[in-house]
Amino acid sequence: MxxxxxxxxxxxxxxxxxxxxxxxxxxxxxxxxxxxxxxxxxxxxxxxxxxxxxxxxxxxxxxxxxxxxxxxxxxxxxxxxxxxxxxxxxxxxxxxxxxxxxxxxxxxxxxxxxxxxxxxxxxxxxxxxxxxxxxxxxxxxxxxxxxxxxxxxxxxxxxxxxxxxxxxxxxxxxxxxxxxxxxxxxxxxxxxxxxxxxxxxxxxxxxxxxxxxxxxxxxxxxxxxxxxxxxxxxxxxHPVRMELKPAGRLCYAEEPCPGMDITLPLHLDRRNFGIVGPDSPLAWLSGQGIRNLRVVDAHGHDVIDEYFVSREGKLYPRTFLKLFMVTTNPSIAVSDCIFYAVKEVDHTHLQTTRRTLDSIDSGARD
Ligand SMILES: [Zn+2]
Known part of the structure; x- marks a missing residue:
């Protein structure tokens, strides 16, 4: 054939x-x-x-x-x-x-x-x-x-x-x-x-x-x-994508890097499918705040203000979110996106469900 x-x-x-x-x-x-x-x-x-x-x-x-x-x-x-x-x-x-x-x-x-x-x-x-x-x-x-x-x-x-x-x-x-x-x-x-x-x-x-x-x-x-x-x-x-704007600069480190718009923790991927809320700092920001970041929805609109806020030099979720596809690879973070996010509808209920299901998952065998 x-x-x-x-x-x-x-x-x-x-x-x-x-x-x-x-x-x-x-x-x-x-x-x-x-x-x-x-x-x-x-x-x-x-x-x-x-x-x-x-x-x-x-x-x-x-x-x-x-x-x-x-x-x-x-x-x-x-x-x-x-x-x-x-x-x-x-x-x-x-x-x-x-x-x-x-x-x-x-x-x-x-x-x-x-x-x-x-x-x-x-x-x-x-x-x-x-x-x-x-x-x-x-x-x-x-x-x-x-x-x-x-x-x-x-x-x-x-x-x-x-x-x-x-x-x-x-x-x-x-x-x-x-x-x-x-x-x-x-x-x-x-x-x-x-x-x-x-x-x-x-x-x-x-x-x-x-x-x-x-x-x-x-x-x-x-x-x-x-x-x-x-x-x-x-x-x-309806996930959205957190992206670096073309002029933006990012790095991964355990403390804020000078000259970078955003410094992401080295193990940010530990946030994958965990729930983050308004009290969870996710990354360090420069004095420019979130200006060189954008959150893109399905229509191509920047909806960052609906999802994130800059507070005291750090990036915080504005509401309860679930992050996924969190990359720790700088070149992918720059050329594609840093992570995806979805709004968490009922975080207490889902937390319980997730714990149960994760224990099922980790029991996966051949
Ligand atoms: Zn792939």
Whole structure:
């Protein structure tokens, strides 16, 4: 089968032909590839994308492991491994994308004007042709934190897919050119953030979740009583992005850095999915306060005054918020965003629910 121009389309290799190391496996692929696994039911298929970002290996490791196990999925399954070159460039698995390239997960929207964007268009084309019943896109966050899923639509099927990996689902109306935003694929698309790239638990979540995604006969779960649904789901809607303005300067340190508009604590990622309130200082600010920061909503408006305030040289939430995708990587903080935030609706109730669910999460096993 030859669908792609730049993607190699491969039939599943036999387990003994898959190198023992993930790096050797990528070298063997040599570039963007889609691997097809035959399922027990060949009338349907599912699609898995991973390594859109070269520094986010949990999904790749999960795929590598399943291939080594000769895993047979329930339905035909396509596994797309994208930024092979970025991942293999030294230091390996540290480049989100190559210095002369663009963020691959910002290119899934026209115009498809260069080779990299053409690769995104080609991946969409492959997905459209095989008509999967669902697409998942496996990532890691750039800071540490628990796993969560993201979708642009809120239908039961999105939560049904997310729950194979995590009980946290974010419904975003921000449009960045990510794969999950692509219209016209005719099936649900869910992004899974498996947790930080350096956390062993992220690899476990990716592997267990992917196995479930490939094992379930039906992805849509039967309707549950409302109480059960509430207990197992944590849905966040309408996130906003905290960004540095182009003229702004930031750094990460344990005390305020002179000349910086904002100094972020080195372990700001510990705030991921924790609740922060008006009494939680998040970072140090210069005399300019929040002037070189902005909080962007789905309409592209700066709504920073609704969310944050500068007080005594520090950044405080104006209300109860939940932060996620908190990065501790300065280049990502500058070029993409520092973190996302959602307003916490009922923080006491959710705190209790979250504690219960987090203890379930940390019990994740193979
Ligand atoms: Zn990513």
């Amino acid at each position: 030859q669908l792609g121009k730049s993607f190699r389309i491969l039939q599943k290799p036999s387990a003994e032909d898959v190198p023992a190391s993930v790096t050797d496996f990528l070298v063997q692929l040599g570039g963007p590839a889609v691997i097809k696994l035959d399922g027990r039911d060949k009338r349907r298929c599912r699609f898995v994308v991973t390594l859109l970002h070269g520094n986010e290996p949990s999904g790749l490791k999960a795929i590598h492991q399943l291939l080594r196990e000769d895993f047979e999925p329930e339905v035909d399954t396509y596994l797309a491994i994208v930024s092979v070159e970025a991942a293999l460039t030294e230091p390996q698995f540290s480049n989100r994308y190559l210095p002369d390239q663009r963020d691959m997960n910002r290119l899934f929207a026209p115009p498809y004007s260069d080779a990299q964007a053409m690769l995104a268009a080609e991946l969409l084309d492959i997905i459209r042709r095989v008509e999967p019943e669902a697409v998942i896109d496996l990532h890691n966050t750039s800071g540490d934190g628990p796993a969560f899923a993201v979708a642009v639509e809120e239908q039961p099927i999105h939560m049904d897919i997310a729950i194979l990996f995590t009980h946290r689902l974010i419904i975003t109306d921000i449009r960045l050119g990510a794969l999950m935003e692509s219209p016209g694929l005719g099936c649900p698309i869910v992004t899974i953030e498996c947790g930080g790239a350096a956390q062993a638990l992220s690899d476990t979540i990716a592997r267990q979740g992917l196995k479930r995604f490939m094992t379930e006969a039906e992805l849509a779960r039967p309707m549950l009583p409302d109480s059960e649904k509430l207990a197992e789901r944590d849905i966040y809607r």
